[in-house]
Structures are given as structure tokens and as C-alpha cells.
Amino acid sequence: MRVLLLGGAGFIGLHLAARLVADGHEVTVIDDFSRGRRDPELAGLADRIEIRSADLTDPASYAGLEHRWDHVYLLAAVVGVRNVVSDPARVIRVNTLVLMHLLDWIAPGARLFFASTSEAYAGGVSSGVVPVPTPESVPLVIEDVGSPRYTYAISKLLGEAAVLHTAAAKGFGAVVGRFHNVYGPRMGADHVIPELSLRALRGADPFDLYGADQSRAFCYVDDAVRAMMALMDTPEAGGRIVHIGDDTEETNIGDLAKLVLRVAGVSPAIRVLPAPTGSVARRCPDLTLLRRLTGYEPRVPLEEGVRRTYTWYRESWTG
Numbered sequence: 001m002r003v004l005l006l007g008g009a010g011f012i013g014l015h016l017a018a019r020l021v022a023d024g025h026e027v028t029v030i031d032d033f034s035r036g037r038r039d040p041e042l043a044g045l046a047d048r049i050e051i052r053s054a055d056l057t058d059p060a061s062y063a064g065l066e067h068r069w070d071h072v073y074l075l076a077a078v079v080g081v082r083n084v085v086s087d088p089a090r091v092i093r094v095n096t097l098v099l100m101h102l103l104d105w106i107a108p109g110a111r112l113f114f115a116s117t118s119e120a121y122a123g124g125v126s127s128g129v130v131p132v133p134t135p136e137s138v139p140l141v142i143e144d145v146g147s148p149r150y151t152y153a154i155s156k157l158l159g160e161a162a163v164l165h166t167a168a169a170k171g172f173g174a175v176v177g178r179f180h181n182v183y184g185p186r187m188g189a190d191h192v193i194p195e196l197s198l199r200a201l202r203g204a205d206p207f208d209l210y211g212a213d214q215s216r217a218f219c220y221v222d223d224a225v226r227a228m229m230a231l232m233d234t235p236e237a238g239g240r241i242v243h244i245g246d247d248t249e250e251t252n253i254g255d256l257a258k259l260v261l262r263v264a265g266v267s268p269a270i271r272v273l274p275a276p277t278g279s280v281a282r283r284c285p286d287l288t289l290l291r292r293l294t295g296y297e298p299r300v301p302l303e304e305g306v307r308r309t310y311t312w313y314r315e316s317w318t319g
Contacts, residue, residue: 001025001026001070001071002025002026002028002068002069002070002071003020003025003026003027003028003069003070003071003072003073004028004030004069004071004072004073005017005020005027005028005029005030005073005075006030006031006056006072006073006074006075006076006098006102007030007031007056007074007075007076007077007098008027008028008029008030008031008073008075009029009031009033009035009039009042009051010031010035010075010076011184011186011187011188011221012075012115012179012182012221012224012225013029013031013073013075013076014029014039014041014042014045014186015184015186015221015222015224015225016073016075016225016228016229017029017045017049018041018045019222019225019226019229020229021045021048021049027048027049027050028049028050028051028052028069029049029050029051029052030052030053030054030056030061031051031052031053031054031076032053032054032055032056032076033053035188040316041186056076056097056098056101056102057093057094057097057098057101058101059101059104061101062101062102062104062105065105067107067110069110070110070111071110071111071112071113071232072102072106072110072111072112072113073112073113073115073228073232074098074099074102074112074113074114074115075115076098077094077095077098077115077155077156078090078091078094078095078152079152080188080190080191081149081190081276082190084148084149084151084152085148085149088148088151089151091151091152091155092151092154092155095152095155095156095159096155096158096159099114099159099162099163100162103162103163103166103170106170106172107170107172108170108171108172109171109172110172110173111172111173111174111175111232111238112163112167112172112173112174112175113174113175113177113228113231113232114159114160114163114174114175114176114177115177115179116156116157116159116160116176116177116178116179116241117152117153117156117178117179118134118178118179118180118181118243118245118283118285119150119152119153119156120140120153120156120157120178121134121138121140121280121283122149122150122153122278122280122283123140123141123142123143123150123153124138124139124140124141125280125281125282125283126143126280126281127141127143129141132282132283132284133217133247133284133285133286134243134283134284134285134286135243135286135288135289136178136240136241136242136243136286136289140157142154147278149277149278160176160241163176164176164239164241167238167239168239173235173238173239174238174239175231175232175237175238175239175240175242176240176241176242177227177228177231177242177243177244178241178242178243178244178285179219179224179244179245180217180219180243180244180245180246180283180284180285181216181217181218181219181245181283182218182219182220182221182224182244182245183218183219183220183221183305183309184220184221184222184305184308184309184312185221185308185309185312185313185316186312186316187221187309188319189317189319192216192253192256193218193256193260193306193309194309194313196256196257196260197260197264197306197309197310197313197314198313198317200260200261200264200266200268200310201264201310201313201314201317203266203268204268205266205268205269206268206269206270206271207257207261207268207269207270207271208271208273209253209254209257209270209271209272209273210253210273210274210275210276211253211273211274211275211276211279212252212253212254212257212270212272213252213253213254213281214252214253214275214279214280214281214282215250215251215252215253215281215282215283215284216250216251216253216256216282216283216284217245217246217247217248217249217250217251217283217284217285218246218249218251218256218302218305219244219245219246219298220246220298220300220302220304220305220308222299222300223246223298223299223300224244224245226296226299227244227290227294227296228244230293230294230295230296231244231290231293231294234293234294236293237293237294240289240293242289242290242293243285243286243287243289243290244285244290245284245285245287246298246300246302247284247285247286247287247298248298249301249302250284251302254270254272256302256306257270258270259302259303259306260306260310263303263306263307263310264310
């Protein structure tokens with residue numbers, strides 16, 4: 001198939017590109033390269049994919065874009081707590097404009113994957129009205145629309161509604177995937193497993209640990225990519241919101257830190273500190289729908305995924 005990846009030079013996007021190429025698909029990546037252009041993993045794919053540079057917030061970027069792709073994945077977005085807190089207006093602007101211009105461009109007959117987020121449930125979990133593990137059917141709660149922490153979730157919820165309603169009106173297929181704590185090599189430095197790995201590599205002692213009693217269900221990126229592709233290949237997934245994650249090894253942050261330190265082979269003193277303001281105490285998806293639609297099961301155990309991630313940061317990180 002011919003596949004277009006918008007934001008394909010990002011974390012999940014490039015892992016997806018590599019898998020699509022390995023499976024024999026024709027891949028085009030469009031990105032603004034805000035992560036930088038000197039990327040060995042991207043360079044390693046350069047002779048097997050088409051790479052274009054564009055600012056997807058600009059409608060002119062779509063003006064000359066052909067309508068020749070079977071599958072389109074929208075992964076381009078401003079993500080990460082640091083970006084959300086420091087410039088929430090940019091999060092809303094970029095994430096909304098990229099999507100709305102895409103929806104103006106996309107043609108009937110295409111199939112779109114829209115990357116959304118488990119942050120949609122943070123308010124409901126914190127207020128006690130949403131269960132964990134969490135199914136897709138629960139009510140969504142924004143506790144404080146003026147809080148910067150909610151801007152990412154708000155931008156994605158707007159996106160979900162826009163995708164589903166526009167798909168129905170224009171006649172293209174669409175799947176919304178809500179990612180739950182996907183991690184892996186090449187993720188950057190602002191997410192918990194890479195951040196713990198980098199501090200272990202730097203020999204931090206004492207080793208500060210924020211919110212040790214909070215729990216998460218982490219999903220290795222290769223498993224997330226398999227789930228995305230399976231959903232795009234499943235007609236029954238059209239018009240649905242589906243969780244993507246790993247519900248088999250929920251862990252608290254304290255035990256996660258001990259795992260990272262064991263993999264790193266270091267034993268610093270751990271200093272437990274309060275969780276960051278606004279972070280949700282627990283997150284774990286109910287994957288019943290994903291399993292029913294695709295037969296998906298996670299394949300990469302947490303320890304193996306952490307080991308692969310730590311090894312990549314030890315050998316390849318240049319940030």
C-alpha cells in the first residue's frame with residue numbers, strides 16, 4: 001500500500017515508518033523536523049522512503065499534495081508536559097491547525113488514523129468518576145479548562161470529534177487511537193522511562209523520584225505500532241475510538257525506577273518526592289475493544305522494553 005505519515009519523523013512515526021517499509025509498503029514522511037534533521041534512524045531509511053519537509057499548520061503545505069495514499073496517519077502534534085506547561089497556546093494552535101487543514105484536504109475513499117491520548121481521562125480519574133482500567137465508553141471530564149495541563153487533552157478531544165464527524169460527512173474511513181504511555185528508543189528526554197534512564201546513565205545520586213506510588217501501564221513502541229497497523233487493516237474499526245497500550249504489567253513508578261536502576265547496574269540512594277502537580281495517580285487501559293477487533297496482544301514485556309530503551313539511550317542519545 002501507499003502510506004502517508006504526517007509527523008513521520010517523530011517518535012512513534014519513525015518506528016511506524018520502519019515497520020511499514022519492512023512489510024513492503026510505499027511510505028512518504030512529511031514533517032517540520034522540529035526534533036532536528038541530523039537523525040541516524042531517519043537517515044537509515046532515507047533511501048527507502050520519500051521524505052518531505054513542510055509546516056503542516058500552513059494550509060499551503062497541502063495545496064500541492066497529491067491524493068494518492070491508501071492510508072494516512074496523523075501523528076504530528078506538540079506533545080510533552082514541558083511544552084504543555086511552558087506554551088499551552090502553542091499546543092492548542094498547532095495541534096488544531098494541523099488537523100483541520102488535513103481534514104480540508106483529505107478525499108473520500110482514504111483511511112485516516114488520528115493519534116489521540118489517554119490524557120483524555122485524567123480529569124475523570126482524578127475526580128473519581130472514571131474507573132481504572134479504563135474503557136473507551138466512560139465520560140470525559142476537564143476539571144479546569146484554564147489549566148495548561150489540560151490543553152493537550154483538549155486539543156486531542158477536539159481532534160477526535162472533528163475526525164469522526166468529518167469522516168462521516170466526506171466519506172473517508174477513520175480510526176482514533178488513544179495511546180496509553182507508549183515508550184521506547186528515540187523518545188526524547190521528557191518522558192518517564194527515558195528520563196529515568198538518562199539520570200541513571202549520568203550517575204545521579206541521590207536519585208530523585210517523583211510520585212513513586214503512582215501507577216502506569218507502559219506499552220513498548222513496537223507493540224503500539226502493531227496495534228495501529230492492525231486497526232487500519234480492520235474495516236470494523238472504522239469510526240471508532242480504540243485504546244492502544246499494554247494492560248498486562250501495570251507498575252508503580254517506584255518499582256519502575258528500581259527496574260531501570262537494575263538494568264543500568266547502579267544502586268544510588270532513592271529520594272522520594274511528591275508527584276508533579278496535576279499528574280494523574282493511576283492510568284491503565286481496558287483493551288477489550290482492541291482485542292475484539294484485531295486479536296492484539298502485547299508481546300514485549302516491561303523489563304525487555306526498558307532494557308532495549310536504556311541500551312538505546314546509552315549508545316545513541318546525543319541530546
